[in-house]
Amino acid sequence: MGSDVDHAHPDVQKDLLDWGAWIMSNFPVAGFRFDAVKHMSCDFLHNFVKHIREEARKLRKERGIEAADESQGPIAFSVGEFWEDSLDSCLKYLTNFGDEKFSLFDAPLHYNFKEAGDAVENYDLPLESTVPAQFKPLAYALILMRLDGYPCVFLGDLDGCNTTGIDNGEGKAEPMADLDKFVKARKYYAYGEQRDVWDHPNCIAWVRTGSKTDDNDAEYDASATIICNGTEQGSKPVEVGKRYAGQNFVDVIGWFQGEQKVNDDGWFEVHCHPRSASIWVPENSKHRQFF
Secondary structure, X not given: OOOOOOOOOHHHHHHHHHHHHHHHHXXXXXXXXXXXXXXXXXXXXXXXXXXXXXHHHHHHHHOOOOOOOHHHOOOOEEEEXXXXXXXXXXXXXXXXXXXXXXXXXXXXXXXXXXXXXXXXXOOOOHHHOOOOHHHHHHHHHHHHHOOOOOOEOOHHHHHOEOOOOOOOOOOOEOOOOOHHHHHHHHHHHOOOOEEEEOOOOOEEEEEEOOOOEOOEOOOOOOEEEEEEOOOOOEEEEEEOOHHHOOOEEEEOOOOOOOEXXXXXXXXEEEEEOOOEEEEEEEOOOHHHHHO
């Protein structure tokens, strides 16, 4: 890649290992993402990951923090960008890490887009993107509000690209409207089981049942997300449970005005505008204060 960094050289290795220890001790680093790992020494990457995890354990002990429960996942989560369309190639690469758990972005899944849904945009080609602006709300609703996957939100979609106004020849891209609300919706309303209503080629919906119980108001409410890529307004009957009977639900993003009441059986109808998305939550939900 033109970087000409010799990761096999002992001086380079020492400098990078020292840097890893320094950044762990000076910043609240929870993990590392390694770019283009095919162009780096796998042996060094293994040693680097092992080193930063040892450093993380040592720092917790020095600071009087309880040891991390690594049975639920490794301390200092580490993931690499390894572009191969073969799952076997990815698995073979991972064997080089031995007992050190290392993850790879699912590049083979990239070539089966119908099964993917973790990223809408990225830093490499945001100004030449094939994702139309009008489709981004639907795409972000999919990756943020569904049960599976690890959604990655592109900062350029949050804040825009080249917001300085300086003409650097790269053009300018506007942020997606209200993307911060979609992110908050994931934080407060993407919990519990998932119930899909996928019965139309242009309009689908799904419910997240939440983690709230009748005797625990500290947990999270249910939500219902609807997206529509057609030219007409979309609507779907969804079930959120009898616990919400008689309550009104509203679009927490604020794009679809009005309210819908849950019937005695726990059902109500969600709506969204054409080529749009809406996330419906209880009108009296305490987490609406953050929107």
